[in-house]
Amino acid sequence: MTTRYRSRNPGSQTALRQSNQQRIITSLVSGGPSTQAEISRNTGLSNATVSNIVKALAERGIVSTAPTTSSGRRALSVSLSGENGAVAVGIDFGRRHVRVLVAGLDYQVIASEAVELPLGHSASVALDAASRLLASVLESSGVSPSLVLGIGVGIPGPIDRRSETVIEGAILPEWVGITHAQIEARLNYPVYIDNDANLGALAEVTWGPHSGTDNLVFVKIGSGIGAGLIFNGLPFGGNIGVTGEIGHTPVHDHGLLCRCGNRGCLETVASTTVMIELLSRTSPTTVATTDIVRAALAGDHATLRIIEDAGLAVGRSVAAIVNLVNPAIVVIGGPLAGLGELLLDPVRRGLNVYAVPMLSETTELVMSSLGEQAEALGASALVLRQTGLLSPLPL
Structure with a gap:
């Protein structure tokens, strides 16, 4: 590394x-x-x-x-000290889950567990579940709570770093207004918070095969769509900490109304929420994200068409990023990562159509290899950076 x-x-x-x-x-x-x-x-x-x-x-x-x-x-x-010494904890909150990951200073994952959360859960419910899961994971892995350096927390939504508050635009609207201080008080450890896509990018340059890469973009396709940016070896947070909101980039001028108030945003054609809604119309039961992956790999034509349309739209938005900042690598992550080339191929074609040829030719487009642990890994890396055990984050 x-x-x-x-x-x-x-x-x-x-x-x-x-x-x-x-x-x-x-x-x-x-x-x-x-x-x-x-x-x-x-x-x-x-x-x-x-x-x-x-x-x-x-x-x-x-x-x-x-x-x-x-x-x-x-x-x-x-x-x-290894697995009997100090550890960093990463917690990833999703629309329907919370994952707790414990990592040692030797970059080894000591434990990682997730539990389901009810759709539309409140921050209080999710934090209570995370606290219980953390206590259980520490006990089962034999790690003393006193050895926890801190907890990194990933939230699927924008966070205003001036007030360290979750703001409008979050996939979890019930979390809007929740502050860093409230999360820290509930978990009872030093806490560092960030957007989940930002943490996915941090995970890629800390734990993934792209460690040491100076310029990388991580695009998470899930219930929402966001991009985490690594510039010159450091996470880029922009002016107030809200960057990479490509899910709210319009791709159709007269498209569907988006939750942000605009029409035709990328999320209205490429999020897993929209895919689930479309596929559930012809299914006797509600389709889950895992069903999308399974059906696509089995060659289901309707599923493949939806993935094709979504991939092309994502590629168009990725092209805008590539044209603007010229990253070395673009990593696609999120719950659809198991699709591999079925998703990467249309994204690549969209990138090639809309990006400057020289830039599309010299930008590596890959699928994340970190799977469902990516955001939690990034959250644990955030702890190590903020405590000085990795290169410090910009102020």
């Missing part, structure tokens, strides 16, 4: 310490248990700097130390 050390204020003492701390952790991730002298050689940091940071990390339970010998001399061996 390639880790990049960046900060908006690289000369500050805090930024320098975060960068040095991450260099030490990265050295331990890649090289395993090492003496302080070996860490100093691997990172280029002075022995005194390594000693001070190792002491601070040991006090937080992030690393463990033990006496050893090196070249016949007494030394101190340092190792990541």
Whole structure:
């Protein structure tokens, strides 16, 4: 994994310490248990700097130390605490589910579980379910609650970072007005919140095969459609934290009325909500997202036609992003990821039609390999970044 050390204020003492701390952790991730002298050689940091940071990390339970010998001399061996040490928790709230994921500092997933939520659930109901599931997951995996560094929370909707409040436009309208402080008070841990598509992008450059990629766009196709943006190695949040709302980009001037108030938005032709509505008209039972994937893979003509139309529309919107910011990679994620090329092919054709040829030819379009855990993985990575264990997020 390639880790990049960046900060908006690289000369500050805090930024320098975060960068040095991450260099030490990265050295331990890649090289395993090492003496302080070996860490100093691997990172280029002075022995005194390594000693001070190792002491601070040991006090937080992030690393463990033990006496050893090196070249016949007494030394101190340092190792990541692993699955019995500090952990980061990611929680992904969806329209019908909540997922809790626990990850160690060695980038290993210790546990991941999800439970269903009722359609139209309130934030209170969802947070209660998440709290119970977190307690259960920690207990079953043998992780002490005291070792939780913090919780990253993904919400399918825009979040105004000025007030850290869920605002209009969320797939979960019952969550509009919910604040960071309310979520933190209910979960009783340090909490960091972000939009689910943003966390999908963060997961791709932290956990996925595209780690180290400087410019990446993650497009989540679900009940809503949004894009997470990674520019110059960092998540891009724009002016107030609301970016990538491509689901509300008009693709048909006289199309259906969208929940945002406009007509013909991408979500009215390509969201899983619309697909479910269309396919349920001719089905004796309500169609689920898993049914869409299963029917498409089985070659059902009606399902394939809906996916074709949706993919072309998504490709058109992706082309607008590609023309504007020229990313190296566009990753398609969400609950339809299991469709693979059945969805990627029409998206690619839409991209090729509407993007500048040179840009479409040099932009890699792939399906996410992180599956249903993508947003929760990104949420756990958010904790590691905010606590200084990965490159810090921009202020």
